[in-house]
Amino acid sequence: MSAADRMRRVGASVRRIGGSLGLRSAVENPVHWFLLSGNRHAVTTTLFAVVFATILVVGTVWPFEMRQVLTETGSVQTILNTLLSGIILLVSIVVSINSVVLSYDLASIGQQRERIEKAIQFRYDLGDYGDPGSKPTNPSIFLDAILAAVDDRASNLQSALDGASDGELRRETESFAVAVQESVAQFDERHDRGDADELAVLWAGLEFDYTQHMDRSQDLQMRYADSDDDAVTGALDDLVELFELFATGKEYFKTLYYSREFSTLSRTLISVALPAIVINATSILAIDAGLLPDVWLLGLPPLLTFVATTFAVSLLPFLVLTSFTLRVATVARMTVAAGPFALET
Numbered sequence: 001m002s003a004a005d006r007m008r009r010v011g012a013s014v015r016r017i018g019g020s021l022g023l024r025s026a027v028e029n030p031v032h033w034f035l036l037s038g039n040r041h042a043v044t045t046t047l048f049a050v051v052f053a054t055i056l057v058v059g060t061v062w063p064f065e066m067r068q069v070l071t072e073t074g075s076v077q078t079i080l081n082t083l084l085s086g087i088i089l090l091v092s093i094v095v096s097i098n099s100v101v102l103s104y105d106l107a108s109i110g111q112q113r114e115r116i117e118k119a120i121q122f123r124y125d126l127g128d129y130g131d132p133g134s135k136p137t138n139p140s141i142f143l144d145a146i147l148a149a150v151d152d153r154a155s156n157l158q159s160a161l162d163g164a165s166d167g168e169l170r171r172e173t174e175s176f177a178v179a180v181q182e183s184v185a186q187f188d189e190r191h192d193r194g195d196a197d198e199l200a201v202l203w204a205g206l207e208f209d210y211t212q213h214m215d216r217s218q219d220l221q222m223r224y225a226d227s228d229d230d231a232v233t234g235a236l237d238d239l240v241e242l243f244e245l246f247a248t249g250k251e252y253f254k255t256l257y258y259s260r261e262f263s264t265l266s267r268t269l270i271s272v273a274l275p276a277i278v279i280n281a282t283s284i285l286a287i288d289a290g291l292l293p294d295v296w297l298l299g300l301p302p303l304l305t306f307v308a309t310t311f312a313v314s315l316l317p318f319l320v321l322t323s324f325t326l327r328v329a330t331v332a333r334m335t336v337a338a339g340p341f342a343l344e345t
Contacts, residue, residue, distance in 0.1 A: 035330045041268070043323040044316075051315055055308035056300060076307060077287050083314040084280045090317055091273045098266040101259060122252075126245055129153070129238065139253045146246050147184050147208075153238045154180040160231035169223060173232065176216050180239070183213065214243040254335055258328065265324040273317045283310040 034043060126142070129149040157177040161170055187208055221236045283306075 035326055040264070040320075040323045040327065043326075044268075044320050047319040047323060048312055048316060051319070052308055052312040055311060056304065059304040059308065060300065077284055080280055080284050080287075080310065080314060083311075084277060084284070087273055087276055087280070087314070087317050090321065091269055094269050094321065095266055098262045101262045122245070122248065125241075126249075129242055129245075142249050142253070143208075146242060146249065147187065150239065150242050150246075151181055151184045153235055153242060154178075154184075157232065157235035157239065160229070160235050169220075173220055173224075173236075176213075176220060179216075180213050183209070208246075210243050210246050214240065214247075217243065250335070254331065257331065261324060261328055265320070268324075269317055269320050272320055276313050276316050279310065280314045 029037075034046075126145055126149070129146075129152075154177045158174060161174050161177070217236055217239045221233070221240055224233045224236060227233065
């Protein structure tokens with residue numbers, strides 16, 4: 001393998017890692033990366049670095065007062081003891097919440113069969129409007145299939161209007177069909193789903209505003225109810241059904257996201273809690289015995305570095321919870337109600 005091939009492979013690996021962490025999104029839109037698109041481990045690492053750096057900066061800028069605070073080892077021990085109790089309590093609470101979330105999967109065989117049958121029926125319902133070989137097994141396929149079907153039915157609606165009598169209703173219906181196609185085209189331009197992961201596709205799906213199109217299609221559907229334009233009525237019926245399928249699919253994939261997010265949160269929290277407890281307890285014992293490190297790091301006093309590291313590691317489980325909760329809360333706010341209903345923000 002040539003050096004150029006090796007460099008290309010390394011570059012591809014770096015791009016994959018950067019994509020999984022959402023680094024490009026972090027540069028383009030830091031707030032969106034922090035709340036939604038960013039890898040939660042990367043967000044946690046960022047928060048950890050901020051906490052650690054803040055303690056070091058305060059200790060460096062405010063040296064004499066900070067040294068006096070740090071030498072009050074009794075106060076430091078009290079805080080570390082409180083954090084130690086908080087870590088254990090936090091892990092217990094989060095694991096209990098995760099058990100409640102996952103309890104949905106604990107059902108009888110009859111309930112499991114009913115769920116599977118309904119999921120299969122949903123896939124076939126969507127297949128009736130698009131490529132029969134395309135089944136929505138994940139958010140990306142679902143979003144591609146349903147948007148293609150919406151665009152196709154909007155085109156059918158325009159074709160059906162060719163034979164309709166000219167009038168205000170015809171012009172309004174044609175304007176609606178054009179608006180639907182433009183929304184799909186603009187959405188495709190904004191979101192390149194080719195290399196996006198499932199969560200990125202889910203965020204993109206949450207941003208597609210289908211409610212106004214559903215309202216207009218239902219209004220037109222009622223106004224065409226007594227007409228003889230069967231082709232127009234049929235195309236409008238299809239659009240209403242597709243928008244309802246979109247709403248249903250979005251809520252279902254959101255439920256799957258919550259289950260996976262809480263599972264990942266519990267696994268990550270338990271992984272970082274044990275080292276945090278060990279380091280916290282060891283630091284308490286070291287302070288009590290007066291065995292503090294005497295290592296200077298980058299010209300910083302040993303006591304300041306020791307306390308900053310201990311406090312940052314002790315706060316790590318809370319930082320993990322913060323990073324995951326921010327995204328779950330943001331998704332919940334973006335989808336505060338099911339279907340076409342929404343609360344004012």
